[in-house]
Amino acid sequence: MSYPTVYPTGATVYDPDRCWNGYTIYQANELGALLVDMNGACVNLWKGLHGFPNKMLPGGHVFGSLGVRNPAHSMQDQLDVVQVDWNGKVVWKFDKYERIEDPGEPPQWMARQHHDMQRTGNPVGYYVPGMDPQVDKGNTLVLCHKNVFNPKISDKRLLDDTFVEVNWKGEVTWEWACNEQFDSYGFDEAAKNILARDPNFRPPGGGMGDWMHINSMSLLGPNRWFDAGDERFHPDNIIWDSRESNIMAITSRKTGKITWQVGPNYDQTLALRKLGWIVGMHHCHMIPRGLPGEGNLLIFDNGGWAGYGVPNPGSPKGIKNALRDFSRVIEVDPLTLEIVWQYTPAEAGYMMPYDANRFYSPFISSAQRLPNGNTLITEGSGGRILEVTSDHALVWEYVSPFWGKQLALNMVYRAYRAPYEWVPQRDQPKQVPIPRADVTKFYVPGAAAPTTLLQETTVAGTQPYRNDSRVLCVASVDEMK
């Protein structure tokens, strides 16, 4: 994959007339929670405020966390979930999930939150007209970690994922643990065998199996499926995805049972084969009522490496045995599994498969549906956030300029677009178009103009170029179909 050493960061493309304009919040690597405007100006940096993710709330408030547990002892455990106001005051906090005593660290209560949280009033944690999350009351649904042993899965200690509902006083009022539904997930014998041997064993804390790695958890909210009588899609039910197993599922809030599931395998029915393998996905959620596409699922299908099953050359043991080197954002009908809309390298204008990895983030990332039908996509590993229209036009692009020192990445886990009115502390910023630069004429100081010819020489007898994807060294996607 060709990636230039020098490239512009910040806002690089902006068409104000076609965007759904607002602020964008994201966790700038090793810096803090950062709110930028459409021209990339840093409107507010909540310095040092962690966020996995950061989410805006009305009134200029933001979700985040004050710190993270020492990674020597566990993975990605945020110490707490906090709600912080515009000026940095913590107005709400949850940390009383587990009392932790790590060697060499002060004992403390921790939330062990990771990857997601939701507040009453809004099912998905991003702007939906008429569904504002509550800021001075309400419950918070938090995605947490818990260490368990489950001999059905493995003899190794597991890092399980739990959904925890917390009231305004910070008390846990409901809890669901992923490992307790193991029998429901449909792992075949090959998957169970490799899971037992290696449940994605990671080093922290002396070792623990991050067997599912759930990275997205949201409510279904009101939806047409439930209105039509399908109880599986009760508005209180919770949809989630597991990047390690390639499973997307819905948990009944009432019974804790799984009411709907896709994965871990994608070759068992015609509908699944047409859908194609979803690998290492992020941010699977139901588009809420009030947004274009409501009722469909929106998924960032990372590609990369994930899954448990039969060994293959790319996965000698059968762990992370599904592989793909490009990403796609897909909008899927949850009943028929038909892809209703998608943004893949092809829609991004790249030839597939040759240039497919130009739209690719093998980890993190997200997709948010906007009220005008556009989609805000976080292509996280490269810190790129883009807004595309329903007909796939790129109307906004931003690249994070913040590389970490501990991790030399400008990664963005998830970015969210929030309406201007959620930040009453600021006047609406100017919206200045940024036309898409012609890269063939875009060069840095000191370099020669790259397309200016000092000499052009004619060679007699040359034939016209005959470029045809059918005769490139590798087959095109159409040929492979």
Added chain:
Amino acid sequence: MYTIYSSTGCTRCKIVMQRMHELGEPFEEHDIKAAGKEAFQQFYTANRKAIYRGPDGIEFPILTDGDSITQGLGPALARLQAGDRLRGFFRIGSLHKEWLDGIEVSGGGPEMAEDFLAVLRLLKKNAMKLQVSSDGRNAELLAAVLQQRLADKVIMTVLGPPQRYAELAGESIVEDEIGRSIQLVAGFAERQFQTVIAPVRGDDGGWRYLTPDEVGETAAWIERAAGSKQQPYLLRLFHNDGGNPDFAKLEPMNSSELFPYRSLARTYQVKTEIEREA
């Protein structure tokens, strides 16, 4: 003369028969998987109500002298040791293989201590691993059990806060004795504290469940007596066994209703967990 109903290969049955040999106690054996099948069927038909059938089947051995029927290893040895006098201390358990439970330290009067300990020694001599239970009464007997290494795991049910204890135990108690038991259990490696969210009398005279505040006070008592906030502590649902007809009017609780209890209890016992429904 005793009749023992056994099952081929049943180690627990062999332990009981060996004990009867040692005591010179004559008995007749019916192996239900061999020649004794029909005899057991007749016996079972005639005494169905007196024989416990659990989720895993009928627990053997079953011992009868024609008047009484005793089922399970612990109860059978207790019967051979002291007749009826150890009845409250041993009941049918739920554990299998080398593990034996249903051993209730608080199940009877302290005057039976020696006989109780004798049965435990016999079980240990036969390589059994013993899970003993206590609700805090008979603290000195518990001390003897632990000191003589006659337990491999201890489950202490702390019935409730001090002011509710007598009501929940069904008799007067000595608060210090309960505290002493808590202290003893807290010092044992394989231990578990638990409280059942049981029915108690409300101020209006009606029945209600222990409140989260009351469970919080219970957890605080464990902290005071144990000197530690780190005790493994399980909150359990009440299962109505029909013993008190008044309880039928109480709506059964489910696991999700235990979260407020857990939140309060964790102020004093940070490892508090709740029982999950199967």
